[in-house]
Amino acid sequence: MEDYRFLFKVVLVGNAGVGKTCLVRRFTQGLFPPGQGATIGVDFMIKTVDINGEKVKLQIWDTAGQERFRSITQSYYRSAHALILVYDVSSQPSFDCLPDWLREIEEYANAKVLRVLVGNKTDREDREIPTYVGEDFAQRNNMYFMETSAKEADNVEKLFMEIAHALIEQAKAREPVPEYKGNPGQSVTLNHRTPSTTSESCCSRLL
Numbered sequence: 001m002e003d004y005r006f007l008f009k010v011v012l013v014g015n016a017g018v019g020k021t022c023l024v025r026r027f028t029q030g031l032f033p034p035g036q037g038a039t040i041g042v043d044f045m046i047k048t049v050d051i052n053g054e055k056v057k058l059q060i061w062d063t064a065g066q067e068r069f070r071s072i073t074q075s076y077y078r079s080a081h082a083l084i085l086v087y088d089v090s091s092q093p094s095f096d097c098l099p100d101w102l103r104e105i106e107e108y109a110n111a112k113v114l115r116v117l118v119g120n121k122t123d124r125e126d127r128e129i130p131t132y133v134g135e136d137f138a139q140r141n142n143m144y145f146m147e148t149s150a151k152e153a154d155n156v157e158k159l160f161m162e163i164a165h166a167l168i169e170q171a172k173a174r175e176p177v178p179e180y181k182g183n184p185g186q187s188v189t190l191n192h193r194t195p196s197t198t199s200e201s202c203c204s205r206l207l
C-alpha cells in the first residue's frame with residue numbers, strides 16, 4: 001500500500017564511472033555491486049525513509065554519464081526536486097567537467113532544484129581533488145557539498161537523508177503546516193535516524 005507523506009525525485013548526474021550507480025545501490029540495497037556495468041540511459045530505484053516520523057518516498061534516478069545518452073538524461077532534469085552532481089575525487093577530468101554539467105543543469109532543470117555536489121571514492125589512495133577544492137566549488141555555485149565512498153558506505157546514507165530532510169523543509173516552507181515548528185530555511189542539519197525502509201525496487205531501463 002502506498003503510504004507516504006512526501007514524494008521527491010532525486011536525479012544523479014556526472015561523468016561516466018564516477019560511481020553514481022554504486023551510490024544509489026549502496027543506499028537502496030545496502031551493497032556495493034561487483035563489476036558494475038555502465039548505465040544505459042536511465043535507471044530508477046525507490047526507497048521510503050522515515051524522517052522525524054514522516055514517511056518520505058525517494059524516487060532516485062540514476063542517469064548514464066556517457067555522452068551518447070545525454071539527450072535522454074536531459075529530459076529527466078526538469079521534474080527533479082534534487083540533483084546530485086557527482087565527481088570522482090581520484091579523477092581530475094571528472095572534476096574539470098563540473099562546469100559543463102552545471103550548464104546542463106541551468107538549461108534543463110527547475111531553477112529551484114536543490115543542487116548537491118558529491119565527491120565520491122574517498123576510500124581511494126590516489127586522490128587528486130582535495131576536499132577544500134570541492135567545497136570551494138560547491139560554495140561558489142550555491143550547492144551543498146559532501147564527500148562519499150560508495151565502497152565503504154561512507155556518508156552515503158547521510159547524503160540521501162540530508163537531501164530528504166532539506167526537501168521536506170523546502171516543501172513545508174512553501175506550504176506551512178500548523179504543527180511545523182522548525183526553521184523554514186534551507187538548513188540541512190539532519191536529525192539523523194536510521195531509515196526504516198520500505199524498500200521497493202527496481203530497475204527500469206529506458207531505451
Ligand SMILES: Nc1nc2c(ncn2[C@@H]2O[C@H](COP(=O)(O)OP(=O)(O)OP(=O)(O)O)[C@@H](O)[C@H]2O)c(=O)[nH]1
Nearest residue numbers: 016017018019020021022038039065121149150151
Ligand atoms: N574505490 C571506489 N570505487 C568505486 C566507488 N564507487 C564506484 N566505484 C567504482 O567505479 C566504477 C564505476 O562505478 P559506477 O557506479 O558504475 O559509475 P557510474 O557513475 O554509474 O557510471 P555510468 O553508469 O557509466 O555513468 C566501478 O568500477 C565501481 O566499482 C567508491 O566509492 N570507491
